[in-house]
Amino acid sequence: MEFGNLEGLEPVSPNGQYFSSDVITLSVLAVLEFEIPIIDAESQTMSLLKNVFLPISPRFSSIMVENDGKKEWRRVEVKLEDHVNIPIFPSNLSPESYDEYLEDYLSRLSTERYPQGKPLWEVHIIKYPTSNAAGNVIFKFHHALGDGYSLMGALISTLQRADNPSLPLTFPSRQRSESKKRENFFVTKIFSFACNTISDIWWGISKKEDDLTPIKSSNDAIEFRPSTIATMTFSLDQLKSIKNKFGVTLNDVLTGMIFFGTRLYMQEIDQSSSTADCTAMVLLNTRLMGDYMPIEEMIKPNSKMPWGNRFTFLQVPIPNLTELSNAEDFIRHTHKMIKRKRNSLAAHFTSRLLEIVNKFGSREASSRYIHRTLKNSSMVISNMIGPVEQMSLANHPIKGFYFLVPGLPQGFDITIVSYMGNVRLAFKMEKGIIDPQKLKSCMENALDMIVKDSNKNPKLNN
Numbered sequence: 407m408e409f410g411n412l413e414g415l416e417p418v419s420p421n422g423q424y425f426s427s428d429v430i431t432l433s434v435l436a437v438l439e440f441e442i443p444i445i446d447a448e449s450q451t452m453s454l455l456k457n458v459f460l461p462i463s464p465r466f467s468s469i470m471v472e473n474d475g476k477k478e479w480r481r482v483e484v485k486l487e488d489h490v491n492i493p494i495f496p497s498n499l500s501p502e503s504y505d506e507y508l509e510d511y512l513s514r515l516s517t518e519r520y521p522q523g524k525p526l527w528e529v530h531i532i533k534y535p536t537s538n539a540a541g542n543v544i545f546k547f548h549h550a551l552g553d554g555y556s557l558m559g560a561l562i563s564t565l566q567r568a569d570n571p572s573l574p575l576t577f578p579s580r581q582r583s584e585s586k587k588r589e590n591f592f593v594t595k596i597f598s599f600a601c602n603t604i605s606d607i608w609w610g611i612s613k614k615e616d617d618l619t620p621i622k623s624s625n626d627a628i629e630f631r632p633s634t635i636a637t638m639t640f641s642l643d644q645l646k647s648i649k650n651k652f653g654v655t656l657n658d659v660l661t662g663m664i665f666f667g668t669r670l671y672m673q674e675i676d677q678s679s680s681t682a683d684c685t686a687m688v689l690l691n692t693r694l695m696g697d698y699m700p701i702e703e704m705i706k707p708n709s710k711m712p713w714g715n716r717f718t719f720l721q722v723p724i725p726n727l728t729e730l731s732n733a734e735d736f737i738r739h740t741h742k743m744i745k746r747k748r749n750s751l752a753a754h755f756t757s758r759l760l761e762i763v764n765k766f767g768s769r770e771a772s773s774r775y776i777h778r779t780l781k782n783s784s785m786v787i788s789n790m791i792g793p794v795e796q797m798s799l800a801n802h803p804i805k806g807f808y809f810l811v812p813g814l815p816q817g818f819d820i821t822i823v824s825y826m827g828n829v830r831l832a833f834k835m836e837k838g839i840i841d842p843q844k845l846k847s848c849m850e851n852a853l854d855m856i857v858k859d860s861n862k863n864p865k866l867n868n
């Protein structure tokens with residue numbers, strides 16, 4: 407059943423239209439891992455969805471429709487039973503066996519299209535114990551509903567603090583430190599913006615497809631191929647210690663570790679790939695930096711941290727092992743490169759160009775440009791911040807969670823999320839191309855080498 411008519415419908419955002427085309431369709435999968443077995447899950451989930459989840463945003467009760475060549479949201483009646491899935495696996499298997507079933511299930515879920523005529527979200531309840539959890543709940547959202555920041559807010563709104571449900575969940579501060587150098591700041595900033603913008607636009611125009619390497623295959627339609635999923639957990643305190651010693655950001659440490667670990671893996675598999683041309687697409691939140699804002703504030707008019715798809719991506723070359731001599735160099739090089747990329751309007755220029763093409767040309771053309779740019783790179787890195795305290799869903803404590811971004815036309819996607827003093831990395835890899843155990847070993851080796859270098863100079867500064 408549909409509500410209303412075609413007049414006054416909310417338009418789908420430009421990013422939402424790009425990522426819901428025949429060329430590219432992106433989703434977000436959030437996987438919640440529970441400490442205790444999931445009991446009476448269906449009835450409790452239905453109640454939460456009806457009373458808490460659906461009221462968060464009209465988009466959760468809407469479908470996309472075509473109106474004069476433009477996509478808009480139209481409200482419909484939601485049948486919750488059509489959105490909740492409880493798969494049946496064989497009984498009495500080992501947790502390790504259920505690990506494989508869960509991985510296969512996530513792989514299939516990543517490639518499945520959304521049913522026509524229904525709001526673009528799903529819930530999947532996995533009652534079987536795996537090595538990491540007594541049960542799992544998977545939320546699948548279409549990226550047109552919102553970006554990771556928005557959907558994290560929606561998800562958190564359905565959860566409670568495990569220690570005290572009456573208290574709100576809190577998040578690490580995202581405030582940046584103030585610069586101490588103020589002399590000629592404005593002139594220097596403008597000049598730097600101009601030089602970096604021109605350089606990055608030219609680099610982006612002339613950039614060819616990355617070389618084929620142990621992390622990038624020649625296969626087409628990778629987004630529809632089976633994938634392997636692996637996760638790793640790191641101590642947030644250890645990463646912060648490295649950050650403070652090097653005088654960089656936490657994202658610099660994580661990205662530098664990923665770059666270093668990836669290069670170590672490539673070298674171990676194929677020595678000749680040490681100097682191969684590789685690029686990472688690093689997703690960037692374009693909202694004003696600040697503390698995480700609850701959903702009630704995000705949906706207010708003129709919110710500083712608004713709901714929606716407010717992100718772009720940075721094209722960051724991955725340094726090779728012949729250019730840099732040690733682990734510290736990878737961190738420092740990554741810090742300088744991302745800082746320089748942020749100090750450029752190239753990404754925003756690209757966003758405006760896509761909007762112009764979408765408005766006066768074709769959104770399919772915009773989608774093809776995004777698809778080609780992503781496909782030409784070797785990996786995508788995306789990150790979100792999670793709560794400091796433990797969460798619970800319907801009185802079921804959540805021991806960990808991670809997220810994935812299906813639909814990307816690459817064979818190597820990395821997502822990062824913090825939770826309860828840890829940082830969780832999830833790797834979504836083209837099946838049969840990347841060895842997950844060797845990759846994880848190389849990531850661990852990279853962190854060990856970074857820790858050793860940071861301990862050599864305990865009070866490093868910028």
